[in-house]
Amino acid sequence: MVGFDEALSVLENPTRREILMLLVKEPHYPLQISELINVSQQAVVKHLKVLENADFVNSEMVASEKGGPPKKMYKVDQSFSIRLDLGPDLFRTEHRKIPSGGAMKLSNKLPIELAGVVKRMGTRRKLDLAEAIDVLGELDIVLEKIDNQRDAIIAMHQQVKKKVSSSVSEHSNSYEERRLAHAVMNQPRRPVDLDLFSHGLRIQSMDAEEMMENLRERLLRDLASSKGDFVAASKGTPLPWWLAK
Structure with missing residues (x-):
């Protein structure tokens, strides 16, 4: 499946989107597309090449119905969904394959x-x-x-981020600490890749690990103050990943 960034790059062009809207219905050949969307055949061929290189479409030679030379027909070759949610305290992207x-x-x-x-x-x-x-x-x-x-x-989700933003600022001593808190919130069910995190902020891995340890202690204090020293849970309930060292 084509990557998220590449998909956005391909789809940002309105002519390519027009071409795809035709191809999802049935295969077309370049001249046919050119006439339907009122764009030169040369430009259509260039756009089709971009789409084919990105694996959005594929092509095959098909015999002409009128006995002429074979025609190169194009059809869509990807099934996926792209979502982008953007707003204050909100930035989420999803790129999902459509199940077959x-x-x-x-x-x-x-x-x-x-x-x-x-x-x-x-x-x-x-x-x-x-x-x-x-x-x-x-x-x-x-x-x-x-x-x-x-x-x-x-x-x-956006409201939760908004309500916690003041707490994040209040208990963070640096920009990097705030970024780590947001990284944890962005994927609350999965551990933060501290190597990737430190590389993105150009800090030492050991500094990121120390920040994570400080954040873990803070989360434990928050948990204890909001739910008591002991937190009841049913048998088999998985612990938050940040509780494990």
Whole structure:
């Protein structure tokens, strides 16, 4: 799968986005694309080369329907989703591969309200147009609901960052310490790569480790003051990664 930065670089060009919007529907050849989007064939070929080099599309020679020479046809060769959330106390990027497989294979990943759609789809290879439009309408309704829920969760995420910002500033003695606190919040379920962190800030690894130790002690104090000296948890509850040394 193409990387996040490369994907943004490729997609920032509006002409390439126009080309992709055509190719996701069906394969096209350069002259056909040129006529449809009113851009010179030479420019279209250049854009297609960029898309092909980035593995967004691939091409193959297809025999002409009118008996002429074979034509080079292009089609989309990537399935992924890109998200960028930006705002005060908010910067999140996601680059996710779209899962493959039919309705039955995807069923355990789908919301319960789509059980009827899964049943209708089953293992069928074809749908008529009317039924496809109906199913797509149902999928759009659920997708919009999930998007709205995600937006609300992201807003909550942003509010948490806003509410803790004063505490981070108050208990940090340096810019680097604030950056470490934000690094922990940015991936609360995974340990911070201190080597990468120190390299990004151009500080010594041992300094980053010392800051992490100080932050760990502070987190323990916060935990104790908010929940008492002992924190009850059910058996098997995983400890936060920052509790482990």
